[in-house]
Amino acid sequence: MGTETDEQAPTADDLRPGDLVEVEVGAVAHGGHCVARYQGRVVFVRLALPGESVRVRITEVRKGSFCRGDVVSVLRADPERIEAPCVHFRPGGCGGCDFQHATGTRQRQLKADVVAEQLHRLAGLDVAVVVEELPGGGFGWRTRVRWALDPQGRIGPRAVRSHRVEGVNPSEPCLIAAPGLNELAATADVPAGVRRPSSSGTPVRRQQRQLRGRAARPELPEVVLTAAGDGSLLAIWPDQPGHQEVPTVTEQAVGQSFSVAGDGFWQVHPAAADTLAFAVDEALAGVELDGGSSWDLYGGVGLFAEVLAEVVGPSGTVVTVEGDRTASGLAVGNLAHRQQVSVVLGSVEKVIDDLPETVDAIVLDPPRAGAGPELCRQMAARAPSVIVYVACDPAALGRDTAALMGAGYRLDSLRSFDCFPQTHHIECVARFLPA
Numbered sequence: 001m002g003t004e005t006d007e008q009a010p011t012a013d014d015l016r017p018g019d020l021v022e023v024e025v026g027a028v029a030h031g032g033h034c035v036a037r038y039q040g041r042v043v044f045v046r047l048a049l050p051g052e053s054v055r056v057r058i059t060e061v062r063k064g065s066f067c068r069g070d071v072v073s074v075l076r077a078d079p080e081r082i083e084a085p086c087v088h089f090r091p092g093g094c095g096g097c098d099f100q101h102a103t104g105t106r107q108r109q110l111k112a113d114v115v116a117e118q119l120h121r122l123a124g125l126d127v128a129v130v131v132e133e134l135p136g137g138g139f140g141w142r143t144r145v146r147w148a149l150d151p152q153g154r155i156g157p158r159a160v161r162s163h164r165v166e167g168v169n170p171s172e173p174c175l176i177a178a179p180g181l182n183e184l185a186a187t188a189d190v191p192a193g194v195r196r197p198s199s200s201g202t203p204v205r206r207q208q209r210q211l212r213g214r215a216a217r218p219e220l221p222e223v224v225l226t227a228a229g230d231g232s233l234l235a236i237w238p239d240q241p242g243h244q245e246v247p248t249v250t251e252q253a254v255g256q257s258f259s260v261a262g263d264g265f266w267q268v269h270p271a272a273a274d275t276l277a278f279a280v281d282e283a284l285a286g287v288e289l290d291g292g293s294s295w296d297l298y299g300g301v302g303l304f305a306e307v308l309a310e311v312v313g314p315s316g317t318v319v320t321v322e323g324d325r326t327a328s329g330l331a332v333g334n335l336a337h338r339q340q341v342s343v344v345l346g347s348v349e350k351v352i353d354d355l356p357e358t359v360d361a362i363v364l365d366p367p368r369a370g371a372g373p374e375l376c377r378q379m380a381a382r383a384p385s386v387i388v389y390v391a392c393d394p395a396a397l398g399r400d401t402a403a404l405m406g407a408g409y410r411l412d413s414l415r416s417f418d419c420f421p422q423t424h425h426i427e428c429v430a431r432f433l434p435a
């Protein structure tokens with residue numbers, strides 16, 4: 001229950017954006033905020049830590065429901081609260097980081113609590129979760145960013161729950177961005193074809209649509225900045241008309257080179273691809289797979305197909321399925337030295353019925369939405385000896401764990417990795433075996 005600070009303290013029903021309230025902070029929740037209650041009403045609080053007593057500025061009020069707010073002062077601090085080093089990390093500031101106000105150890109504990117809570121709530125499991133640190137420290141790790149261009153010509157991440165651009169530059173850099181990306185943001189040329197936003201924040205073409213009532217919210221042109229493992233620095237504007245010829249970059253993992261589109265999917269932390277590949281390899285161990293058959297679903301440019309090819313050996317088979325045409329084409333080249341691998345272009349949901357009937361091992365690495373109950377049922381129906389699930393969203397992992405349990409599998413092991421320090425994001429590698 002929140003405490004009122006003075007006679008003007010609003011009642012919970014009358015809360016409005018801008019109000020200041022004092023609350024006791026409860027548990028961390030999925031999404032980078034903690035849960036508090038003000039006179040019984042739920043307030044999702046950013047920049048807080050569980051157990052703290054804080055003053056919060058209300059930023060959003062959902063009628064008859066919850067509110068959101070940012071901590072503006074701390075009345076009783078968690079012992080592991082620290083001064084955030086980045087100028088962009090502040091109430092109403094950049095939406096890219098969530099936990100800069102906590103030590104790395106505390107951040108990983110928060111993420112472990114979220115994973116455990118999601119598995120408990122969505123799958124009914126009590127799992128002791130440990131989030132493992134990646135090498136390289138907590139800053140300068142993000143090798144790919146998707147930032148926006150504002151009417152003043154600034155490039156940067158968006159402010160939290162807003163379209164406002166938090167402009168970054170070498171003197172006020174984004175501290176999680178890999179070396180070179182802040183400089184690139186400050187100096188990147190905006191190609192002639194990219195429609196600059198008007199001062200209302202809306203690109204001209206979209207503004208016209210908006211006038212005709214077809215688009216509701218302002219949008220800004222975006223640029224993908226990449227600091228690749230091969231040393232190249234790229235700025236790619238997906239909104240550019242005729243945006244066809246995207247250069248490829250070369251990344252290294254598991255002792256192999258992978259060609260990746262400059263704006264395509266590759267793990268953004270330099271140590272993440274190897275870390276996850278080794279965890280997948282470990283999760284496949286102990287099951288007899290030499291000469292066996294396997295699927296790599298949501299395969300990207302072939303990272304886990306490479307792991308599977310090694311595990312099943314030359315007499316085994318790997319089918320890797322990827323929906324993006326460019327990534328799938330690159331996977332063909334990346335995996336050309338593995339005769340046992342075939343690459344299928346298509347959406348997993350559409351092609352799964354056409355995949356070889358027998359499968360001994362499935363690795364899947366879906367986007368944030370997860371696999372979904374139907375795909376979980378279809379995978380389980382093929383009765384593989386092991387399913388290894390690489391999850392970038394703990395809620396999707398919780399839902400899909402419940403679906404796999406309902407289809408006859410059990411969660412046998414789980415490893416979690418802090419692939420995104422300072423943010424609430426996390427990667428998990430879960431191994432499922434027949435129950």
Ligand SMILES: C[S@@+](CC[C@H](N)C(=O)[O-])C[C@H]1O[C@@H](n2cnc3c(N)ncnc32)[C@H](O)[C@@H]1O
Binds near residue numbers: 347349366
């Ligand atoms: C999280 S990434 C994983 C890529 C790869 N496993 C890796 O680690 O590099 C998810 C991939 O799934 C692809 N994808 C998304 N939805 C898909 C779908 N419905 N069917 C097939 N591929 C899909 C995306 O293009 C992306 O390459």
